[in-house]
Amino acid sequence: xxxPAARISRPGFREKGSxxxxxxxxxxxxxxxxxxxxxxxxxxxxxxxxxxxxTDEDTDSAVLFGTLRGNVVGLRYYAGVxxxxxxxxxxxxxxNPYDKNAxxxxxxxxxxxxxxxxxxxxxxxxxxxNKLAVVEGVVPYGANNAFxxxxxxxxxxxxxxxxxxxxxxxMHGFKLAPPTKSSEFGFGPSWFSGKAGPSYSAPVxxxxxxxTEQLKSEFDKLFEDxxxxxxxxxMEAVGTSLLPHQKQALxxxxxxxxxxDLPPFWEERENLFYNTITNFAVKKRPENVLxxxxxxxxxxxxxxxxxxxxxxxxxxxxxxxxxxxxxTLLFFSGSTSIQTTKKEDSDKARPRATLIICPLSVLSxxxxxxxxxxxxxxxLNSYVYYGPERSKDPVVLSKQDIVLTxxxxxxxxxxxxGDSPLHKVTWLRVVLxxxxxxxxxxxxxxxxxxxxxxxxxxILTGTPIQNSLKDLWSLLSFLKLKPFTDxxxxxxxIQRPVTMGDPGGLRRLQxxxxxxxxxxxxTSKIKGKPVLELPERKVFxxxxxxxxxxxxxxxxxxxxxxxxxxxxxxxxxxxxxxxxILGLLLRLRQLCCHPHLCTNISSSATGDGTPDELRExxxxxxxxxxxxxxxxxxxxxxxxxxxxxxTHCAHVFCKPCICEVIQSEKPDAxxxxxxxxxxxxxxxxYPLDKLDSTAGKKADQEWISSSKVNALMHALIDLxxxxxxxxxxxxSQFTVFLSLIETPLRESGFVFTRLDGSMTQKKRVEAIQSxxxxxxxxxxxxxxxxxxxxxxxxxxxxxxxxxxxxAWNPAAEDQCFDRCHRLGxxxxxxxxxxxxxxxxxxxxxxxxxxxRELAAGAFGAKKQTTSEMKQTKxxxxxxxxxx
DNA sequence: ACCGCCGGGTGCC
DNA sequence: ACCGCCGGGTGCC
Numbered sequence: 001x002x003x004p005a006a007r008i009s010r011p012g013f014r015e016k017g018s019x020x021x022x023x024x025x026x027x028x029x030x031x032x033x034x035x036x037x038x039x040x041x042x043x044x045x046x047x048x049x050x051x052x053x054x055t056d057e058d059t060d061s062a063v064l065f066g067t068l069r070g071n072v073v074g075l076r077y078y079a080g081v082x083x084x085x086x087x088x089x090x091x092x093x094x095x096n097p098y099d100k101n102a103x104x105x106x107x108x109x110x111x112x113x114x115x116x117x118x119x120x121x122x123x124x125x126x127x128x129x130n131k132l133a134v135v136e137g138v139v140p141y142g143a144n145n146a147f148x149x150x151x152x153x154x155x156x157x158x159x160x161x162x163x164x165x166x167x168x169x170x171m172h173g174f175k176l177a178p179p180t181k182s183s184e185f186g187f188g189p190s191w192f193s194g195k196a197g198p199s200y201s202a203p204v205x206x207x208x209x210x211x212t213e214q215l216k217s218e219f220d221k222l223f224e225d226x227x228x229x230x231x232x233x234x235m236e237a238v239g240t241s242l243l244p245h246q247k248q249a250l251x252x253x254x255x256x257x258x259x260x261d262l263p264p265f266w267e268e269r270e271n272l273f274y275n276t277i278t279n280f281a282v283k284k285r286p287e288n289v290l291x292x293x294x295x296x297x298x299x300x301x302x303x304x305x306x307x308x309x310x311x312x313x314x315x316x317x318x319x320x321x322x323x324x325x326x327x328t329l330l331f332f333s334g335s336t337s338i339q340t341t342k343k344e345d346s347d348k349a350r351p352r353a354t355l356i357i358c359p360l361s362v363l364s365x366x367x368x369x370x371x372x373x374x375x376x377x378x379x380l381n382s383y384v385y386y387g388p389e390r391s392k393d394p395v396v397l398s399k400q401d402i403v404l405t406x407x408x409x410x411x412x413x414x415x416x417x418g419d420s421p422l423h424k425v426t427w428l429r430v431v432l433x434x435x436x437x438x439x440x441x442x443x444x445x446x447x448x449x450x451x452x453x454x455x456x457x458x459i460l461t462g463t464p465i466q467n468s469l470k471d472l473w474s475l476l477s478f479l480k481l482k483p484f485t486d487x488x489x490x491x492x493x494i495q496r497p498v499t500m501g502d503p504g505g506l507r508r509l510q511x512x513x514x515x516x517x518x519x520x521x522x523t524s525k526i527k528g529k530p531v532l533e534l535p536e537r538k539v540f541x542x543x544x545x546x547x548x549x550x551x552x553x554x555x556x557x558x559x560x561x562x563x564x565x566x567x568x569x570x571x572x573x574x575x576x577x578x579x580x581i582l583g584l585l586l587r588l589r590q591l592c593c594h595p596h597l598c599t600n601i602s603s604s605a606t607g608d609g610t611p612d613e614l615r616e617x618x619x620x621x622x623x624x625x626x627x628x629x630x631x632x633x634x635x636x637x638x639x640x641x642x643x644x645x646x647t648h649c650a651h652v653f654c655k656p657c658i659c660e661v662i663q664s665e666k667p668d669a670x671x672x673x674x675x676x677x678x679x680x681x682x683x684x685x686y687p688l689d690k691l692d693s694t695a696g697k698k699a700d701q702e703w704i705s706s707s708k709v710n711a712l713m714h715a716l717i718d719l720x721x722x723x724x725x726x727x728x729x730x731x732s733q734f735t736v737f738l739s740l741i742e743t744p745l746r747e748s749g750f751v752f753t754r755l756d757g758s759m760t761q762k763k764r765v766e767a768i769q770s771x772x773x774x775x776x777x778x779x780x781x782x783x784x785x786x787x788x789x790x791x792x793x794x795x796x797x798x799x800x801x802x803x804x805x806x807a808w809n810p811a812a813e814d815q816c817f818d819r820c821h822r823l824g825x826x827x828x829x830x831x832x833x834x835x836x837x838x839x840x841x842x843x844x845x846x847x848x849x850x851x852r853e854l855a856a857g858a859f860g861a862k863k864q865t866t867s868e869m870k871q872t873k874x875x876x877x878x879x880x881x882x883x
Numbered sequence: 884a885c886c887g888c889c890g891g892g893t894g895c896c
Numbered sequence: 897a898c899c900g901c902c903g904g905g906t907g908c909c
Contacts, residue, residue: 074895098896115896147894147897884907891904894897 062496065133065155065162066176068169072105072114072139073148080111082142086279088113088151089488090135092128101125105137105151108280108483113142114149123172133157133165136492231518232526237308239378242301245520245531249294249305252518254313256292257429257456263288263481264515265508277493277508278483289479291457293435295464295519299822300531302460303362303369306431309458310354310402311378314428351428351455353400358433360406364765365794366433370402385409385422386761394424407437407445414448427454435459438478439471440656441487446474464517469495469509479516535799536828537821541845542715544707544836546592554591554839557598561588562881569883574874575674579622579650582632585840585880586625592836593737593805594706618650619684626652626686629733629757631786631807635673635869636661638851640787640812646684649676655685672866673873703743708834712802713744715832716781719800720750726827727771727780727797731816732804738783741804745781752781755788764788772797786816795819799827804834806841810848843880 072088082088089106093115096102103116103124116124127133133155142149155165155176166176234244235251242250262268263286265277272281296302358366363386374380383397385405397403405422413420430452432438438446457479465471473495476484483489494512497505524531546554561584568574574581590597609617625632626644634641636657643655651673653661662669662678669678705713712730719726732738735756745752753767771782772795782798786807798820807813813833821829835841877883 072895077895093896096896102896104896118896121896147899887907889904889906891902893902894900 061158062134062156063159063162064179065157065165066178068153068155068174068176070120070151070153071117071148072137072142072151073117074114075145075147075149078112078114080107080109080113082107082113082139082149083274083279083281084139084141084143086139086142086281087489087492088137088139089486090116090124090128090137090153092125094125094129103128108275108278108489109282110486113139116151117148119172120174123169123174126168127155127165130164131157132161132168136488235312237312239311239375240304240308240373242304242308243531245296245524245526246301246305246308248526249296249302249518249520250308250312253292253294253305253309253458256516257290257309257313259288259290261288262286264512275483278489280483286482289457289481289516290455291429291459291479292516292518293459293461293464293475293479295461295517297519297521298462298818299522299534300520301823302462303366303433304373306356306433306458306460307370307373310429311374311380351398351426353398353403353425353427354429354431355403355405355422355425355427355452355454356431356433357405357407357410357449359437360408360761361793362433363404363406364761364768366404367765368768368794392419392421394421397421398425407449410448411443411445414451415444420448423448423451423453425453427452429456429458430454431458431460432478433460435461435475435478436463436471438474441474441477443656446478449478450474464519469498476512481512481516484512532823534821534823535825537817537831538828539817539831539833541833541835542711544592544711544834546707546836546839550591550595550707553595554588557587557591558840558881561585562883565877565881566883574877575651575870576649577618578673578873579618579625579652581877582625583621585877586628586630588840589630589805589844590628590734590737592839592841593708593732593734594740596701596704596740597734597737615648615650619646622646622650622652623686629735629785629787631733631809631812633808635873638809638854640807640809644686646686647671647676647678648682649674652686655683658683670866672869674870675866703740705744708804708836709741709744711834712741712804713748715802716745716750717748720780725780726800727782728800728802729782729784729795729798729816729820730802730804731784731786733786733807734805735785737804738785741783750781751777751779752783753779754783756783756785757788759788768793768795771795784816784819786812793819794822794824796822796824796826799825799829801829801831802834803831806833806835806844806848808844808847810852840880843882847876847879 087108089108089110091104091106093102093104094100099118099121101118101121101124103121105113105116107113115121124135128135134157136154136156137151138154139149139151157165169176231252232248233251233255234247235254236242236247237250262273265275266286267274267276268285272283273286274281275286294302294305296305356366363384367384370380370382380401381399382402382404383391383400385391385397385403386409390409391397403422410422413422430449432449435458438449440446459475459478461475464475473484473487473490476490477487484494494505494509498509520526520531522530522532522534564584565574565581568577568581587598623646626641626646631640632644632652633639634644634652634654634657636653639654641652641654644652645655645658646652647658649671651671653672658672658678659680661672662680665678670676671678716728719728730738730741732741735758738754738756742752742754753771755764755767759767767782771779774797778797782795784795801817801820803813803816817829817831835845
């Protein structure tokens, strides 16, 4: 047997089950393993359960079964201490050599306090291992106990598991005390006073549950309510000039970066620091988050503000790596020589580099803005860590001032076992642009981001909460905001109380958000003036009448399609033939644009063939639809597809959306549209950027015009007569259509450029630059595919937009318009949407309007149920084909 | 005494 | 742990 003395507490050593194991590939790094949200290995493969490996209990539907008093034993063997009324975490320890039922007890800091006494552990082990309930503990008094302490446990789980939990406890001779009103909110039973210390009085304010309505509107207002009065100090940037609201943001960010205050919910009392939510106390002053969330609306200049921070706040308020004197000289006197080599050497240990992670689509925007806004006499080393040639040498990276990379690179480097130079550098600062990208805690990019070592951390996002409060957790975890880095504490102290309607929970959430977030909307005011004064944006719909010939073709195809679709309606197989129907609708939409566009989709996949062949056909059809460039949407999130995957039953969803469905309905998930079985292995990924612009291009076909092309050309020529300097965007979902439009543009002598998803990063940058620059030979027209480029794409040189074909998703259109209607636009923006009369396009407009209404009140709203989803889709199809 | 009782050794899981 | 529990020592009053 082991010598018990050998097991006596060693500081810094703790057994945390699998969570504590450091990943093999990165075991040279001094990682903070408590941040690791899941023990899954750093691989990433589509179609394996790894996609959503994790610990995501379906905690939203949990109810409180009851409470039970038990004992924590073995305190003297562990370093972790607990205060009176402090929350503790109960964690199974199945590999404990003395008792496979062992349940360890950890304090808020993650330090082990002791074990649950074995008789009780025997009962808990079964309940915890089978996920029948989540067991949470609060220690009513434990501050001075040497050997054991009591623990008040709450059992939370799904209603249907309550019986099993009660029975199992009963088997071992335990009985739950029924839940009381005040224990409902997850802050333990009624003796909990809400304040640390040995107080046993009842809460001062009786907890009043809010109605769902109240909760929703409170939730809505969370970010809107941020009164930014105390964040109005302005600060001049070094090396670039800013608008007033950006100067405020700069001042706020710089103060956050040099923050010496206690983090939110911490108080100092008698030389100890108390966390007022968990009642955890430490002697050492807890460090605050050096950073936060810049949640300004799109277009307010988050990128520029961040650049200003990089230029202005190098290190503890002092420029880095130069001495202040030299920097002043350098930045303000126009001196170009840099005599700083010596200084740099002596500062070797100081982190220098800022890492910026953004979606690929805004990478070029960062590069542009860095070039535009940093005056030429400021010498910054920067490195774009992207592409196969990127340097794998961490030293190269650490010597930069700015390193730019994308989430995909971050994730794939991290997953590719071995050398991720990004993870070897200690960064002065890490900035996540479009930071809501990491909202899924199980996504590889999230894990990769959490593992970065940085002194300061920023999240830039216009939408910090996209669907639910859950979205915030990854962000807080990235910011290392203790104790919320651990999902249990986030969930117990904020997420559950808020979703259960506890006003205290909402208060905590609000003060948390307020502490770390700066948010202004486009309509925010600064000193009585709007933050942004954007020129007007007008949208016109120009109705197009097809020629007789075009109408004839259209009507023929329409009747064919309608016949097929109504056959599906009669057979009740509409959703089984979804791919088919999308194909038919696509053909009609294309015919509205130009007869040569028409994707050759052989009508209907009924007829002969084995079910397998049939399925194959349908999946191929879906691929065809996707490859046409059409902006299809996901029936789950109702938004444009991100990472489309095609199911076995030939329906298409965003990968994250469908993975969530499979996860939550495990083990037998069904397709939300047709209730067929779903299996991860059968999902087919379809990369959107692999759009084949040659698909459907009929090489030898003689060029002809179409009604829409005529209308466009007429408008363009008219515009040129009025003012030849006005620049226009011509937008379509169909890149082939854009190609067709090139011919008449050339004939009429227009200088144009083009931007679509098939172009390399380099070509995109070239196209954008030539279009945006004001030179005489610069193109006046850009052919733009609807989804090319993300939100960051800046095309303010244009003030006219011609939208050649409507999108399913009105938000996708709006986003596209915002590429020129944004900061920097000097002229009114006029948008023309071409819509063919009496066609599928008009019906699409009707559906768009319905969606707009829905989106207006959708924040925090419950998701559509499966049957609602089905019905919506069916109704849409009916509307579209006039059935 | 195949008991009771005493007091020392000892102590999570 | 100022406890419980274990197991050895011990044995009328």
